[in-house]
Amino acid sequence: MCHHHDEVARQMSRREFLTRGAMAGVGLAALSSLLPQSLLAADNDRLVLPHFPPKVKRVVYLFQSGGPSQFELFDYKPKLADMFGQELPASIRGSQRLTGMTSNQKSFPLAMGKTQFQQHGKSRAWVSDLMPHTAKVVDELCFIKSMHTEAINHDPAITFFQTGSQQAGRPSMGSWISYGLGSENQNLPAFVVLLSRARSGDQPLYAKLWGNGFLPSEHQGVIFRSGDSPVYYLNDPKGMDQASRRRMLDHLNELHQLQYKNVQDEEINSRISQYEMAYRMQSSVPATLDISKEPDYIYNMYGEDARKPGTFAANCLLARRLLEKDVRFVQLYHQGWDQHANLPKDIKLMAKSVDQASAALINDLKQRGLLDETLVIWGGEFGRTNYSQGKLTLDNFGRDHHPRCFTIFMAGAGIKKGFTYGATDEFGYNITENPVHVHDLQATVLHLMGIDHERMVYKSQGRRFRLTDVAGEVVKGILA
Amino acid sequence: MEHLLQFAGRLHPLVVHIPIGVLMLTVSLHFLAFTNRYARFRELLPMLWLISCGSAVFASLVGYALSLEGDYAPEAVATHMWLGIGLSAGAGLIYLLLNRNTGTRLQVAGVGAVAFLLFATGHYGGNLTHGEDYLTQPLHAFLGQAPAVTTAAPPPQNLQEAVVFEHLVKPVLEQKCYNCHGATKQKGKLRLDAEKFITKGGKHGEILLAGQAEKSDLYARLVLPEEDDKRMPPKGKPQLTEQEIKLIYWWIARAGGDFKKTVAEAEADETTKQLLTDLHASRLAGAAGMVAAADSEFAGLNAPKASPADVKQLQQMGMAVTFLTPEQNALGVNLVNVPDFSDSQAAALLKLRDQLLWLDLSGTQITDKALEQLAQLKHLTRLSLDNTAVTDEGIAHLAKLPSLRYLNLYNTSVTDKSLPVLEALEHLRAVHLWQTRVTPQGVAALQKARGQQLEVNFGSESANTTSL
Numbered sequence: 013m014c015h016h017h018d019e020v021a022r023q024m025s026r027r028e029f030l031t032r033g034a035m036a037g038v039g040l041a042a043l044s045s046l047l048p049q050s051l052l053a054a055d056n057d058r059l060v061l062p063h064f065p066p067k068v069k070r071v072v073y074l075f076q077s078g079g080p081s082q083f084e085l086f087d088y089k090p091k092l093a094d095m096f097g098q099e100l101p102a103s104i105r106g107s108q109r110l111t112g113m114t115s116n117q118k119s120f121p122l123a124m125g126k127t128q129f130q131q132h133g134k135s136r137a138w139v140s141d142l143m144p145h146t147a148k149v150v151d152e153l154c155f156i157k158s159m160h161t162e163a164i165n166h167d168p169a170i171t172f173f174q175t176g177s178q179q180a181g182r183p184s185m186g187s188w189i190s191y192g193l194g195s196e197n198q199n200l201p202a203f204v205v206l207l208s209r210a211r212s213g214d215q216p217l218y219a220k221l222w223g224n225g226f227l228p229s230e231h232q233g234v235i236f237r238s239g240d241s242p243v244y245y246l247n248d249p250k251g252m253d254q255a256s257r258r259r260m261l262d263h264l265n266e267l268h269q270l271q272y273k274n275v276q277d278e279e280i281n282s283r284i285s286q287y288e289m290a291y292r293m294q295s296s297v298p299a300t301l302d303i304s305k306e307p308d309y310i311y312n313m314y315g316e317d318a319r320k321p322g323t324f325a326a327n328c329l330l331a332r333r334l335l336e337k338d339v340r341f342v343q344l345y346h347q348g349w350d351q352h353a354n355l356p357k358d359i360k361l362m363a364k365s366v367d368q369a370s371a372a373l374i375n376d377l378k379q380r381g382l383l384d385e386t387l388v389i390w391g392g393e394f395g396r397t398n399y400s401q402g403k404l405t406l407d408n409f410g411r412d413h414h415p416r417c418f419t420i421f422m423a424g425a426g427i428k429k430g431f432t433y434g435a436t437d438e439f440g441y442n443i444t445e446n447p448v449h450v451h452d453l454q455a456t457v458l459h460l461m462g463i464d465h466e467r468m469v470y471k472s473q474g475r476r477f478r479l480t481d482v483a484g485e486v487v488k489g490i491l492a
Numbered sequence: 493m494e495h496l497l498q499f500a501g502r503l504h505p506l507v508v509h510i511p512i513g514v515l516m517l518t519v520s521l522h523f524l525a526f527t528n529r530y531a532r533f534r535e536l537l538p539m540l541w542l543i544s545c546g547s548a549v550f551a552s553l554v555g556y557a558l559s560l561e562g563d564y565a566p567e568a569v570a571t572h573m574w575l576g577i578g579l580s581a582g583a584g585l586i587y588l589l590l591n592r593n594t595g596t597r598l599q600v601a602g603v604g605a606v607a608f609l610l611f612a613t614g615h616y617g618g619n620l621t622h623g624e625d626y627l628t629q630p631l632h633a634f635l636g637q638a639p640a641v642t643t644a645a646p647p648p649q650n651l652q653e654a655v656v657f658e659h660l661v662k663p664v665l666e667q668k669c670y671n672c673h674g675a676t677k678q679k680g681k682l683r684l685d686a687e688k689f690i691t692k693g694g695k696h697g698e699i700l701l702a703g704q705a706e707k708s709d710l711y712a713r714l715v716l717p718e719e720d721d722k723r724m725p726p727k728g729k730p731q732l733t734e735q736e737i738k739l740i741y742w743w744i745a746r747a748g749g750d751f752k753k754t755v756a757e758a759e760a761d762e763t764t765k766q767l768l769t770d771l772h773a774s775r776l777a778g779a780a781g782m783v784a785a786a787d788s789e790f791a792g793l794n795a796p797k798a799s800p801a802d803v804k805q806l807q808q809m810g811m812a813v814t815f816l817t818p819e820q821n822a823l824g825v826n827l828v829n830v831p832d833f834s835d836s837q838a839a840a841l842l843k844l845r846d847q848l849l850w851l852d853l854s855g856t857q858i859t860d861k862a863l864e865q866l867a868q869l870k871h872l873t874r875l876s877l878d879n880t881a882v883t884d885e886g887i888a889h890l891a892k893l894p895s896l897r898y899l900n901l902y903n904t905s906v907t908d909k910s911l912p913v914l915e916a917l918e919h920l921r922a923v924h925l926w927q928t929r930v931t932p933q934g935v936a937a938l939q940k941a942r943g944q945q946l947e948v949n950f951g952s953e954s955a956n957t958t959s960l
Contacts, residue, residue, distance in 0.1 A: 065790045065816050136769045196812035196826045338812075338828045338852075379951040381878060381900035381924030431773065435735070445733045462816075 061192050062462025067426030067492075069196075069385040071189065071457060072331050072342040074370060076392040077170060078215050078349030081411050082419040082440065083398060084127045084359045087157055088138035089440040092124035092398055096406070100399045104441050111164055113352060114401050114412040122439070123400035123409045125356040135430030142363035145371035151430040152374055152383070153421045154490050158434025158443040161394050161415045161450050166215045166350065169393035169415065172450055174221045176479045183225035183470075185454060186341035188479045189461060190231040191224075192468050195340055199296035201289060202340040205233040206330055209322030214347035222343060226472035228282040230289070233343060236330065237322070242301045246294060257294075261287055300337050303329050313372040317365070325369035332376050335386055349392055352401050353410035374423050383424050387460055391420025398440045417443045420453075426460040426492055433490050451484030459486045501558030504551065505621070511548040512614060515583065518544050519607045526596060538590045545583035552576045563679045564620055572620060575613040582606040623671045651772045652756040657687075660755075660771055661743050664736045668725055687751045705745035714740065738767055789873040789897055795821045795846040802843045809840060816849060824850030824874075831855055838862040841869065850874040854900065860886030867892040878902040878924065884909040891916060900924045908934035915941050926951035 083089060100120040114120075129138045132147040137155060139147040146153075163169035168178035175182035183191070186203035195202035205222045222233025236242045248257055265284055272280040303318070306329065311318055317325035324346045331342045346366055351358045370390060377383040395418025396411035403409070417436045423429075434446035455465040458479065465484055469476040518540040525533040555576060559569045586602045618627065647659035654660060665684045671677070673684040673694075682694030690710070693699045699709040706712055709724075714737050716723040725731055732740075743749060747758040755768055797820045803813050810830040816822040823844055827833045833856040841848065848869050853862075854876040863877075863886035872893050877886075878900040887910040890896065896917050901910075907929040914923055915938055925935065926949060939948045 060818065062815065063818055065788070065822070135773050193814075196814065196828055198810070198812075198829045338826060379902070379924075379926040379949060381876070381898075381902055381922070381926075381949065384898055384922055385874075432770065445735070 059192065059468065061468075063464040063467055064462055066460065066462030068387045068424065068460040070335050070338065070340055070342070070382075071186075071387045071389065071461070072335060072373070073185070073344065074328070074366070074373075074388065074390045075170075075173075075343065075345045076349050076366070076390065077217060077345050077347045078166065078351075079169075079392045079394045079396055079413055079418070080349040080362070081351065081355060081359060081396040082157075082417070083124065083396065083411070084355070085140055085143055085363065086138065086155060086419040086421070087395075087417075087436060087440050088129040088140070089124070089398070089436075089438060091438040092122050092440065095122045096124055097121045097404060100439065100441070104437065104439050106442075108416065109164065111413050114397070114399075117401070120397075120399035121404045122398055123404050123411065125406060125409070127356070133430060135432070137430070137432060142360060143367045145368045149371045149374050149423070152378065152423045153431075154423065154427045154429065155419060155421045155432040156434055156448050156453075156487075156490065157417070157419045157432060157436055158445065158447045159391065159395075159418050159420050159450075159453070160443060160447055163394070164413050164415050166393060166413075167218075169413075170217070170221060173393050175225065176451060176454055176481050176484075180218075180220045181223075181225055182477065183227045183231065183479070184222045184233060184343075185457065185479060186222060186233050186343050187224045187227050187231040188468065189341050189458070189463075191227045191470070192458075192463055193340060193461065196338040197296075199289075199292040200300065200334065200337055200339050201230075201234040201293075203231060203233045204334055204339050204342050205235045206327040206342065206344045207235065207237075207322075208324045208327060208344070208346040210347050215350050217345050217347065221345075226477070227470060228278060230282045230285050233341075236297070236301060236334075242297055243293065246290060246297060248294070254294075257291065261291055296337075300333055301330060303333065310376070313368075313376060315368040315372070318369065323369075324366050325372075328369040328373040332373055332380075332382075335377065335382055336380065351396070351410060352412060354408060355396075355410050356407060377424070386424045387426065387457065388423040389420065389457070390422070392418070394418055414441075416441065422490075427490050428492050431490065433487070446489060448487055449484070451480040452487050455480050455484035456487045456490070459491075497557050498561065500554045501556075501561055504554045504558045507547075507554050508551045508617065511544060511551050511579075511583075512610065514540070514547055515544045515579075515606065515610050518583075519603055519610070522599070522603045526600075538587060541583055541587040541590060545580060545587055548576070548580035548583055552580050562681055563677060565676050565678065568616070568620055568676045572613060572616040575609060575616060579606065579609040579613050582609055620676060623674075624676055647772060647775050649776070651769060652754065654755050654772060656743055656747055656753055656755060656758050657751045659775065660739060660768065663775060664732065664739065668730055668732055668736075671729075672725075700744065700749045702749040703745060705741045708744050708749070711737075711740050711744050735767055735771060738764075739771060742767070789849065789895070790817060790822060793817065793822055793871075795871070797821050798823055798844055798847045806840060806844070809837065814850075821847055822849045822871075823847045824852070826850075826852040827854070827856050828852065832857055835859055835861040835865075838865045841866065845869050846871065848872060852876040853880060855879040858882070860889075863887070863889045869893070871895055873919075874898040876900040877904060880904060882906070887913050890914075893917070895919055897921045898923075901928055903927045905929055907931075911938050914938060920946055922947045922949065924949045 083092065098121065100122055105120065109115075128141045130141070130147070131137065132139050133149075133151040135151050135153075137150040137153070139150060161169055161172060163172050163178050171180055172178045174184045176185075184203075186205075190202035193202070203222070207217065210216075222235075224230075224232035234243065237244075241247060248254070264287065268280050268284050271277075303326070310329070314325045314329050317323040318329045320326060324344070327344050327346075331344060334342050348362050348365075349359075351362075374383065374388060377386055377388070394413055394415040397414045398411075400409035401412040417440065434448055435444050436442065437444050458465045458468065465478060465480045465486075469478050471477070518537070521530075521533050521540065522537055524530040525537060552573075555573065559573065582602070583606060586599070586606065589598065589602060615627075647654040669684045672679040673682045675683075675685060678694075680694040680696065682699065683689035683692075690700055691698075694709075696709065701708045713722055713724040714732055718727050742760070742764050746760075746764070747753055750758075760768055803823070806813050806825060812826040812829060814824040814826070816824050825841065825844070825848060830837075833853070835858055838858065838861075841851070842865065845868055849871055851866070851869065851872055851874070855878070857880075858877075859881045860883055863882060866872075867889040870893060873895050875890075875893070875896060875898070879902070882901070882904050884906055887901070887906055890899070891913050894917065897919050899914070899917075899920060899922070902924045903926070905928065906925070908931055911930065911934050914920060920942075923938075923946065930950070932950070935948050935950045939946070942948075
């Protein structure tokens with residue numbers, strides 16, 4: 013299934029490897045006779061997928077960057093309103109670390125504003141009034157109220173969610189899946205990234221989050237933008253026609269082949285395939301991303317925002333079009349949830365910017381029959397504290413980062429619908445049942461795609477790496 | 493004396509491994525000793541068989557002591573006990589046979605019989621300790637079948653009608669308690685798998701005092717510190733969740749430990765209502781999940797691996813071919829790269845008729861004609877025909893595809909005429925009919941005929957009302 017590996021294996025036989033090694037004067041021949049054949053074969057060639065039948069063909073990850081407050085959205089804690097302004101009991105807080113932003117506070121007053129909660133759907137899930145559209149689709153959703161992470165600041169926390177490591181440099185989840193399963197659509201990348209237009213003050217996002225790490229570079233996420241020029245540098249310059257482009261690529265390809273014969277660097281093959289993909293995308297991308305012909309009732313579903321390029325709503329609509337074309341992994345990022353202050357006012361705006369489109373995407377996938385084979389993930393990198401950062405009034409307060417528990421939701425194939433998994437204590441500070449670690453979530457996503465997270469490994473710099481590092485267990489409790 | 497006997501009995505799980513090891517070795521060496529190369533082992537055999545017999549007798553004796561404690565179901569113990577006695581006797585018999593220089597054939601039969609007895613005894617012993625489905629459960633799961641043992645009926649959809657004990661409490665006991673307090677094993681002489689056993693209690697007396705949760709062992713032991721010897725389930729075993737413990741407290745303290753009351757009759761307060769709603773929802777979902785696992789679309793698949801040449805041929809036509817099982821004997825084919833795929837090319841798919849399960853023809857040029865041929869793909873479980881020119885005439889052919897589970901007809905011109913065909917597809921789980929000429933009345937009738945088993949998708953409300 014991984015054509016590039018077959019290619020390398022074919023071209024670089026054991027004999028070639030030995031003669032080349034010997035010519036280089038390394039004396040490998042003598043050494044290699046002592047080694048089993050298996051150690052000489054390229055380690056990364058042996059991936060045979062799936063490990064078991066998949067439930068899900070595609071994933072769309074609606075990443076809510078900044079850390080949305082679970083208390084204003086999904087994790088209903090009436091106790092916080094009852095004990096408004098009172099100190100968070102030391103027995104609950106324990107001795108765990110706080111960020112530098114609140115660790116100097118003398119007081120940790122429990123905070124809850126005027127946000128109201130109601131139960132919705134047959135599943136009777138609690139959803140706040142800030143998410144009225146999401147509330148209507150709760151019977152499609154699987155809430156995980158017991159997510160927890162190891163990181164307490166944005167960048168390491170997002171990197172952890174995306175790559176399984178807090179340090180930069182590992183492949184992103186989409187890259188792993190692209191590497192493992194490839195793309196069904198030859199004319200679009202397997203891993204596409206859509207960014208909402210950031211506003212000033214948002215926590216920044218970096219390309220490393222969708223980077224391929226040590227995997228071949230054709231598996232990196234490709235950023236699409238809405239608007240006239242969805243992919244940077246994809247269009248031919250003025251005066252260049254398709255035929256000249258094709259001739260140029262053919263000649264370039266010959267040069268690449270020559271170079272490959274000399275140095276056998278796999279990245280050259282990656283580069284060839286990227287040039288070819290870009291060429292095919294010149295015709296496939298404009299057609300796929302043209303949302304101007306979407307009927308009005310679709311805009312009614314996603315909201316008028318969907319007409320403005322760069323909004324979360326427009327990106328949700330683009331995501332649906334990409335999923336319809338069988339793009340394997342679509343990653344959205346929406347920034348602005350980092351509400352250390354002015355939370356009650358700001359979270360209203362944030363919720364408004366994502367609520368309708370998130371629910372519309374689920375409904376739209378459903379009516380097209382795609383939700384049966386697609387997994388939707390919605391959530392941020394950590395949660396927020398139950399106590400106020402800074403001054404607390406009923407109308408205004410802030411919440412600090414809280415990695416010990418937060419809520420995300422999923423929808424789609426292979427998981428239970430109208431279901432809530434895990435729970436937090438009545439203060440919403442600690443998990444009381446069924447904790448789900450970031451690696452557990454990653455293991456579960458791979459599981460749904462037919463991949464055993466412990467068996468999809470890639471050897472780099474002498475070590476075998478996994479998306480889930482050395483941990484992670486599939487969350488069996490949410491599987492349908 | 494009684495305590496010494498108890499101590500000896502509890503040595504059984506340890507001691508039992510000595511005859512297992514020795515017998516394995518003895519049986520292996522005995523077979524090897526038949527060959528000329530290892531003939532020198534022959535002189536060892538009498539001594540080995542004597543040790544085997546002795547250790548087996550010793551293990552049986554302490555085993556008998558253990559059975560006196562009465563923690564295990566007598567019938568289940570009897571099988572294991574008689575097998576163990578047979579095994580000890582068998583080992584002794586072979587020792588005697590060896591001293592009389594009997595022929596090889598008799599020895600082979602005897603040693604073979606002992607080996608068989610060894611595995612049988614061990615297996616039934618294992619079942620006693622771990623429960624009957626311990627060994628086979630992963631296999632059932634692997635084969636996509638429901639777990640062998642489950643008695644809890646799925647609760648009614650309406651929470652108010654659910655019986656508190658039967659639909660909410662019992663599943664918890666089944667999951668977390670039956671293993672030691674069930675049909676095969678009764679630690680502390682306690683069974684929890686039926687009302688009469690629960691009311692009877694165990695060797696420390698009654699465990700359920702209506703209205704007095706703190707005095708009822710059925711609740712009180714759940715909340716002892718984990719280090720306490722009396723804590724249930726014991727440290728290291730799967731524990732009840734906080735919600736489940738709250739449920740049992742409420743059932744004993746407020747619902748009087750009644751076995752017949754429904755949720756409506758038990759009059760729960762607000763917090764408990766929430767608790768019951770949550771538990772009910774997860775029970776419903778769990779029951780649905782179990783059904784789904786029980787009839788996986790990949791169960792019973794026995795096609796050979798697809799021929800690489802055939803796969804390659806389809807790939808060269810631009811089709812995306814995906815393996816769906818590690819054995820590569822189930823395939824998915826997606827035509828997303830071949831939008832001009834037409835009826836004349838459909839025959840190419842028939843080569844993989846034994847392996848093809850998922851077929852995505854969405855947005856291609858195919859018509860009813862292609863469906864006539866594709867009806868030969870008898871293993872198909874997922875078929876996407878959305879955004880094509882297929883009509884009722886083509887859908888009629890789908891009657892020959894009994895395994896279909898998922899069918900996407902969105903944005904086609906099918907009408908209510910197709911609905912009887914769909915209704916007759918007994919494995920169909922989801923059908924997508926948004927933007928077709930099917931009428932709401934037709935959809936309602938189909939939904940009624942198939943009930944909750946089939947998800948009929950007619951589009952989301954908002955989209956339909958605005959599009960019409």
